[in-house]
Amino acid sequence: MTDFKRYTITAALPYANGPLHIGHIAGAYLPADTYVRYLRLRGEDVVFICGSDEHGVAITLGARKEGVQPRAFVDKYHGLMKKAFEDFGISFNIYSRTSNQVHYETAQEFFKKIYDQDLFIEETSDQYFDEQEGIFLADRYIIGTCPNCGNTNAYGDQCEKCGTSLSPKQLINPRSTVSGNTPVLKPTKHWYFPLDKFENWLKEWLIDGHKDWKTNVFGQCKSWLDQGLQPRSITRDLDWGIPVPLPDAKGKVLYVWFDAPIGYISATKELKPNDWEKYWKDPETRLIHFIGKDNIVFHCIIFPSMLKAAGDYILPDNVPANEFLNLEGDKLSTSRNHAVWLHEYLQDLPGRRDELRYVLTSISPETKDADFTWKDYQQKVNSEMVAILGNFVNRVMVLVWKYFDGKVPSEHELPGTDDRRKRVLSLYTQAHTDLNKSVKEMTDALKNFRFREAQFQMLNLARIGNKFLADTEPWKLAKEDMEAVGCILNYALTVVGNIALACEPFLPDGAASIRRQLNSELEKSKSDFWKKEELVHIVLPQHQLGKAELLYRNVEDTEIEKQVERLKKPQQAAAPVATTENAVKPLKPEIVFDDFSKLDIRVGTVTSAEKMEKSNKLLKLRVDDGLGGRTILSGIALHYTPEEMVGKQVTFIANLAPRKMMGIESQGMILMAEDKDGKLKLVQPTDIVSPGSTVS
C-alpha cells in the first residue's frame, strides 16, 4: 500500500427513498469510515466520497405514493440521510447527491464518451405503454401476477414475494400502477452497454489480477463471469433522471445504475473542482469501494467495464464488500419496520455513538451474515467498553491524581537494584512487548480490511494495561517506593495516550475524551504512531492532566428493554416509507359477468403428488377431476410437501390452456390464497365434494 500516493475511498450511494438503518452502517459506511480515519491519521492524501442516489423508478413511485414531486421526495430523504451521517460522525469529505448539476454534466459526458466510440448497441423493442397516461411503463410500474408464486402484486422486474426476477412480459394480467389499466406493447428505442465485449478483459483484470479480494467477492464475480455476460440496457423512458444527451432521445433518461456510480466521480469533481482528475485518472491513486454484498456486481463488473470503456480512468483496487446484518435473528425489513433506524438510535440513546460503532464493528459481517441483538449490545458495551477500556483509563487517571495531584510524574530510569524494582522492570518489558505486538497486529488488520480483528487488538491495549497495573500494584508500592510508582504511572499514562491514538478510527468520541483528560491534543504523536506502528512517547513530565471523566456508562436493562419492546410490535410505529407490500392489493379493473363465466373452476382431489425434478418450486400433482384425472403443475413446493398434498381437495381452473413447464404439460392451475406474509394456502370447499364439482 505504500506504492500509492493517494486514496479515493467511496461508500455505496444510499438510495434516497428511506432512512438509514444499522444494516447500511455495518455494511459499508462504518468500515469505510474506520478505514478512512486510519488513512488520515497516517497522513495520507485521501478523499472519502458519498452521496444520495436519487434517480430511478422507485423514487418516482415513492414520490407518487407520498403525493409529492420526485424533487421534493429526494430532498427530504437526502436531508434525512445527510443529517444522520453527520450526527453519527461518518467523516465524508463530501456527501453529495446525484440530482446535482455537476452530476448531470458528468454522467452525460461519460455517456457521450462511450457513445462516440460506437460501443453502445441501439435496439428497438416492444415495451408496455400506458395509453391513458401516454407514457412507457418502466418495469416497476407494471404489476401483475407472478408466474412463479402466484403473487398478484409482483413487479415487472421482480416478484418481491418469491424473489424471482422477471421481465414485464412474463407477468400474468399486467396492469399499470399509474392508471390501473392494462398496458399495451409498443416499440421503443434504447441503448445497451455491451458487457459481453468486456468479458475477456474482466477475466484478465479481475480473475487473474485480483485474487487478493475477499473470497465472497471474488467467488461471486467468478460465478457471474462463468455464466457469461449480456448487454444491459442503460436507458429508460422516464421523466425523472438524467436525459440521454442525444438529439433523438426525447423522453429518455439514463438508467439509474448507470448514472449512480458515476456519482462518485461527480462528487469528487464537486469537492475538488480543480484537481479531481488525479483522484480518478492517476494510476498512483488507489480506488476502493466499500459496499454491501448486494452491490458486488455493479462495482466489480459493470462499473469497471464502464470506466474501462470511457478510457483513462483508474479501476478499483479493492472492493471489500460485507455480507448482511440481521437483527434479533431476523432479516432487517423496512416494510415490517424490523430495523434499528440510525436517526432513532441517536435520539433514543444520545451520546452513545461510539457504543454503536464498537458493537457493529465487533460483529461486522465480514465473512458471513451477522446478527445484532440488543442483549449482545449491552453485554459488549458493559463488559468490554466500560469494564476494560473505560475502566483502565479511569484508574490510571485516578491514580495519578491521587498520588501526583494530576501532574505527570517524571519518567526516568528506574535503578533496578532490589528485587522489587527488578520485578517492575521485567513487567514493564513484558507489557511493552505485548503492546507493540498488538499495535502491529491492529495496523495489519486495518490494511486488510479486517476491522473486527483490528478493533480487538485495539482493545487489547487496554487489557494489557490493566494487567500491567494489576501486576505492578502501584497502590501498594506507594507506601514504600514513590519513585517506582512514578515510573509505573508515567508508563501507564503513555499507554493511555497511545490508546487515545489507537482508538481514534474506531471510537472517535472516546479518543476525544481521553485527549481532554490528558489535556493534550497529541497532535505531534498521531502520524508517528500510525506510521511507525508502535507505541510512541507522548506525555510530558510535569504536564498537568485534565479532570478524569468516565469514558462510557453501563447500559442498563431498561434501556435495551425499551428497544426490544419496540421491535416486538413492529406494525405500531409504521415504517417511514410506504411500500406496496404492506397494503392490501388494489382492485383489478372491473369485469362483466361474461368475463367471469369464461372461467371453468372445479374442485378435484389430489391422488398423487411428487416434487418436480430440477425444480424447487414446482410440484407435479395428479388430480382426480371426475373425468379420468389430469396433471397439474403448481409452484407451491415451498408451501406444501408432496405427502401432505395427497388426498387434499383443490380448486382449479379447468379450462386454462395447457402449458408445458420443464418438459411436462400442466393441465390447469390450482387456486391459492396468498397471506400477508406471502404464504400460500389452498382454497378448498369446507366439506368434501365429489371430484369434478364446478364452482360458480
Added chain:
RNA sequence: GGCGCGGUAGCUCAGGUGGUUAGAGCGUUGGAUUCAUAACCCAAAGGUCGGGGGUUCAACUCCCCCCCGCGCUACCA
C-alpha cells in the same frame, strides 16, 4: 437444480503448505485483590472442528457424497 460464500467451545469469531494436549474474547464457576464504573488480575470447566465415507503412518485441515444458513441464477399458467 446450477453456482458462490459459510457451518469450529453457551455467544462472537481466529486458525491450518495435513503432524505434539484445537485457540481468543465475552459468558459461567472458583480464587486473589481494592487504584478503579462490584470493575481489574489469576485459574478452571466447556468442543468427537455440520454428518458420512475415502486418501494417508497421521485430517478439523486434501478428495467424494449428504445436511443446514445466506446470496446469485434457472424453472415458475
